[in-house]
Amino acid sequence: MTVVPTVALTGVTKRFRGTAALDDVHLTLGPGITGLLGPNGAGKTTLLRITATVLTPGAGEVVLFGTRPAGPEQLAAVRRRLGYLPQEMGHPRGFTGFGFVDYMAVLKEWTDRAARHAEVRRVLELVDLDGVAARRVSALSGGQRRRLGLAQALLGDPDLLLLDEPTTGVDPGQRVTLRQVLSRAGERSTVLLSTHQTEDVAALCDRVVVLDGGRVRFDGAVADLVATAAGRVWLADAPDPAARASWRTGTGRHRVVGQAAPAGAEPAEPTLEDAYLLLLGERARTTGVAA
Amino acid sequence: MRAGPADEDAALLAALADGDLAAMRRLYERHAPWLSARLLRRCNDPDVVADVLQDSFLALWRGAERWRGDGEVAAWLWGIAVRRLVSRLRGRRAAVVLPLEEEADPGTAPSAEEVALLGVEYGDLGSALLRLSPEMRAVVQATVLDGLSTRQAARLLGIPAATVKTRLHRAKAHLRRELAGGLA
Amino acid sequence: MSTSTGGWHADEDLLSRYVRGDAGPVAAASLEQHLLRCASCRDRIAAHVPVPLLDAAWERVRDEAVAGRPRRLERLLVRLGVPAPDALLVATAPSLRTSWLVGLVVTLVFVGLGAAYGGDRGLTFFLLVAPLVPVAGVAFAYGPDADPSHEAALATPYPATRLLLLRTAAVLAASLPPVLLAALLVPALSWTAVAWLLPALSLTAALLAASTWVRPTVTAAALGAGWTAAVTSASRAADPTAVLAPALLVAYAVLGCLALLVLALRSRSLTTLGSPS
Ligand SMILES: Nc1ncnc2c1ncn2[C@@H]1O[C@H](COP(=O)(O)OP(=O)(O)OP(=O)(O)O)[C@@H](O)[C@H]1O
Ligand SMILES: [Mg+2]
Ligand SMILES: [Zn+2]
Numbered sequence: 001m002t003v004v005p006t007v008a009l010t011g012v013t014k015r016f017r018g019t020a021a022l023d024d025v026h027l028t029l030g031p032g033i034t035g036l037l038g039p040n041g042a043g044k045t046t047l048l049r050i051t052a053t054v055l056t057p058g059a060g061e062v063v064l065f066g067t068r069p070a071g072p073e074q075l076a077a078v079r080r081r082l083g084y085l086p087q088e089m090g091h092p093r094g095f096t097g098f099g100f101v102d103y104m105a106v107l108k109e110w111t112d113r114a115a116r117h118a119e120v121r122r123v124l125e126l127v128d129l130d131g132v133a134a135r136r137v138s139a140l141s142g143g144q145r146r147r148l149g150l151a152q153a154l155l156g157d158p159d160l161l162l163l164d165e166p167t168t169g170v171d172p173g174q175r176v177t178l179r180q181v182l183s184r185a186g187e188r189s190t191v192l193l194s195t196h197q198t199e200d201v202a203a204l205c206d207r208v209v210v211l212d213g214g215r216v217r218f219d220g221a222v223a224d225l226v227a228t229a230a231g232r233v234w235l236a237d238a239p240d241p242a243a244r245a246s247w248r249t250g251t252g253r254h255r256v257v258g259q260a261a262p263a264g265a266e267p268a269e270p271t272l273e274d275a276y277l278l279l280l281g282e283r284a285r286t287t288g289v290a291a
Numbered sequence: 292m293r294a295g296p297a298d299e300d301a302a303l304l305a306a307l308a309d310g311d312l313a314a315m316r317r318l319y320e321r322h323a324p325w326l327s328a329r330l331l332r333r334c335n336d337p338d339v340v341a342d343v344l345q346d347s348f349l350a351l352w353r354g355a356e357r358w359r360g361d362g363e364v365a366a367w368l369w370g371i372a373v374r375r376l377v378s379r380l381r382g383r384r385a386a387v388v389l390p391l392e393e394e395a396d397p398g399t400a401p402s403a404e405e406v407a408l409l410g411v412e413y414g415d416l417g418s419a420l421l422r423l424s425p426e427m428r429a430v431v432q433a434t435v436l437d438g439l440s441t442r443q444a445a446r447l448l449g450i451p452a453a454t455v456k457t458r459l460h461r462a463k464a465h466l467r468r469e470l471a472g473g474l475a
Numbered sequence: 476m477s478t479s480t481g482g483w484h485a486d487e488d489l490l491s492r493y494v495r496g497d498a499g500p501v502a503a504a505s506l507e508q509h510l511l512r513c514a515s516c517r518d519r520i521a522a523h524v525p526v527p528l529l530d531a532a533w534e535r536v537r538d539e540a541v542a543g544r545p546r547r548l549e550r551l552l553v554r555l556g557v558p559a560p561d562a563l564l565v566a567t568a569p570s571l572r573t574s575w576l577v578g579l580v581v582t583l584v585f586v587g588l589g590a591a592y593g594g595d596r597g598l599t600f601f602l603l604v605a606p607l608v609p610v611a612g613v614a615f616a617y618g619p620d621a622d623p624s625h626e627a628a629l630a631t632p633y634p635a636t637r638l639l640l641l642r643t644a645a646v647l648a649a650s651l652p653p654v655l656l657a658a659l660l661v662p663a664l665s666w667t668a669v670a671w672l673l674p675a676l677s678l679t680a681a682l683l684a685a686s687t688w689v690r691p692t693v694t695a696a697a698l699g700a701g702w703t704a705a706v707t708s709a710s711r712a713a714d715p716t717a718v719l720a721p722a723l724l725v726a727y728a729v730l731g732c733l734a735l736l737v738l739a740l741r742s743r744s745l746t747t748l749g750s751p752s
Pocket of ligand 1: 016017020021038039040041042043044045046047087
C-alpha cells in the first residue's frame with residue numbers, strides 16, 4: 001500500500017494582474033515539519049492560502065488527503081482536518097482571548113459546549129495563554145495575539161497545520177515554547193510554516209522549501225541546504241565588498257559569505273542563514289532577509 | 292507605611308476588572324476559606340455551599356467595579372454570599388439543617404470563655420444576647436449580624452416573614468430590658 | 476491587625492471548633508464579627524477548612540470566569556429555538572450591536588430632520604435612508620472589511636453561505652424594527668411606511684449576490700449611490716414616492732428573487748477569498 005501524501009501540489013500557478021505570485025509549483029508533503037523560506041513577495045502566503053483552500057489556484061492541481069476538494073462536501077471534509085493561521089490575523093472587537101478561540105471552535109463544529117470549552121482551554125494552555133484568557137483581545141500584546149491565532153489553528157489537533165509566520169512578534173522564551181508545541185504536532189501531523197527566521201527553521205524543521213519569485217528554488221533536507229554553504233563562509237579581519245554578504249560580528253571580526261576566501265580569512269561553520277543568502281544571491285541581500 | 296490587607300484586597304479587586312485571573316485566584320485564597328466556614332454554619336449541605344461560593348465569586352468577577360471602595364472587602368463579600376445562599380435555599384428547605392437550631396439548649400449557662408469572647412466584640416450586648424431563646428437569637432443573628440432583610444431571613448430560617456418580625460420585635464424589647472437592667 | 480479587636484485573635488482550637496460547628500453560638504457569633512475585620516485570622520482559618528470543597532468550587536469559578544456567560548442576545552436566541560452554536564455565531568457577528576445602533580440613530584436623525592422640514596423634504600430623507608440601513612448593516616457584518624478573522628474563518632468547515640445568511644438575518648432583525656417604528660413617525664408616509672421594505676430587502680439581496688464577486692463594502696457603496704440617485708431624481712420630479720410606484724415594487728421583487736438565485740448558484744465563490752484586493 002502506498003502512503004497518500006497529505007499535500008500534493010502539481011504545477012500550481014497563481015497570477016495577480018499579470019504578475020505571477022506562484023509559478024509552476026510542485027510540492028508533496030507528508031507528516032513532519034517543513035519550513036517555507038523566501039524574501040518578501042516570494043509567494044509564501046499565496047502558497048499557504050492555496051493549500052489552506054481559501055484561495056483557488058489559477059492553474060495546476062491541489063490534492064489534499066488524496067482528494068481534490070471540488071464540491072462543498074469535499075471542501076468541508078478537508079477543512080475539518082486542517083488548522084490555518086493566516087499571516088494577517090485580526091480579531092473581531094469585544095472578544096476575550098477565550099471567547100475568540102471559542103468562536104473559532106464553533107466554526108470548527110465543536111457544538112457541545114462543555115467539550116468545546118475543554119478543548120479551548122487545552123489549546124490556550126499549549127500556547128501558554130491560559131493566564132490571560134479572560135482578558136479582552138484588545139488588551140493583549142502583539143505576541144500574545146499571535147499566540148492566540150496559533151491556538152485556534154491547533155484546535156482539534158489537525159492533521160494538516162498551515163502557519164504563516166507564526167513566530168512574528170513572539171519573544172524568545174515563548175518562541176521556544178511554540179517550538180515545543182510544533183515539534184510535538186509534527187510527530188503525527190503535517191506542518192508547513194512560513195517564516196523569515198532561519199533559526200526557527202534550523203531548530204525545528206527536517207525539510208525546507210525556499211521560494212523566490214513564485215518558484216521553488218530549493219526543496220530538501222535542512223542539512224542539505226546548509227551543506228551547500230560549506231567552504232563558502234569565513235571569518236576575516238576586514239569586510240569583503242566582493243562577497244555575497246559580509247558584516248562585522250560582535251567579536252570585531254567580519255563574517256564573510258561568498259564564493260572566494262578573502263586574504264587572511266579562516267573558514268567558519270556555515271549556518272542555514274549563510275546557505276540561504278548564497279542560494280538567493282544578490283536578491284536576498286537587497287531585500288534583506290535576516291531582520 | 293506598608294499597604295494593609297484592606298489595600299491589597301482593593302488592589303486585587305481593581306485588577307479583576309481587567310480580567311486578571313491571578314488576582315481572582317489570590318482573592319479566592321484570601322476569602323473562600325472563611326466564607327465557606329461561615330456558610331457551612333448556616334447550611335450544612337457542602338454542595339449548596341460550594342454552589343454559593345461559586346456564585347459569589349463569579350458575581351465578584353463580573354461586578355468587581357461595583358465595589359465602592361469603602362469599608363472591608365470581607366464584609367461586602369459576606370453580603371453577596373449570604374444573599375446568594377438565601378436565593379439558593381429557595382425550594383430546597385428539606386435538604387438543609389441550620390446548625391443554629393441544633394444548639395437549642397436554653398438550660399445551659401454560657402461558658403466563661405463565651406462571655407469573655409462575646410465581650411470582645413459586643414460588650415454588654417453579648418451577655419444579653421446569650422439569654423435570648425435560640426429561636427430569637429437565630430432571628431437576631433440573621434437580621435442584625437448577617438444583615439438580611441425580614442423576607443430573606445424568613446427564607447433562610449424557613450419560617451414565615453411575619454414570625455421573623457414578631458420574634459425580632461420581642462427580641463429587641465428583651466435586649467432593651469436586659470441592657471437597661473444591666474446598667475441599673 | 477484591627478485596633479478595635481484590642482489585640483485579641485482566635486486561637487487554633489477556637490478556629491477548629493468553629494469550622495467543625497461546635498464553638499457554641501456566642502463564640503461563633505463573636506468570631507464571625509472578628510473575621511470580618513481581621514485578615515490574619517481569616518488566613519489562619521484556611522488550614523481548618525476542607526480543601527476538596529474549596530478546590531472544586533475554584534475550578535468551577537475559574538472555568539466560568541474565563542468562558543464568560545453567553546451574551547444576552549445569544550441567550551435570547553437560544554430561548555427562541557435557535558441552535559446554540561448558531562446563536563453564538565450570530566451574537567458574535569462583528570458590529571451587530573453597532574449596526575443596530577447606527578440604524579436607530581441614523582433613522583432617528585433623519586426622522587427628526589423630516590419632522591423639522593415637514594412634507595416632501597422629510598419624506599425624501601426617509602426614503603433615502605431607510606432602505607439603506609439593512610444594506611449598510613450587512614456590509615459591516617460579514618466579509619474581510621467587517622471581520623478581521625475572515626480568512627481564518629474561511630478555512631473552517633462551517634459553510635460560508637450559512638454564516639452570511641445567519642448574519643444577514645440577524646442584521647435585518649436588529650435594524651428593521653427601529654426603522655419601521657421611525658416610519659410611523661414620519662407624517663407624510665401612509666401606506667409607503669411599509670412599502671419601502673421591498674426595496675430594502677431587494678437591495679440587501681443584491682448585496683448578497685454581489686458579494687460572490689466583490690467585497691460587501693464595495694457593493695454597499697455602489698448600491699447606496701444608485702439608490703440615492705434614484706430617490707433624489709424622483710424628488711426633483713416632485714414626488715419622492717415615485718420610487719415606490721407599483722410597477723417599480725414589482726421590479727424590486729423580481730430583482731430580489733433573481734439576486735437570491737444568483738447567490739445560490741454562485742455560493743461556491745463565498746468559500747474562498749474574493750478577487751485580488
Ligand atoms: N490579493 C493580492 N492581490 C494582488 N497581488 C497580490 C495579492 N496577494 C499577493 N499578491 C502579490 O503576489 C506576490 C506574492 O505575495 P505573497 O503575499 O504570497 O508573498 P510572501 O512571500 O508571503 O511575502 P511576505 O514575506 O512579505 O509575507 C507579491 O508580489 C504580491 O504583491
Ligand atoms: Mg506572506
Ligand atoms: Zn484576629
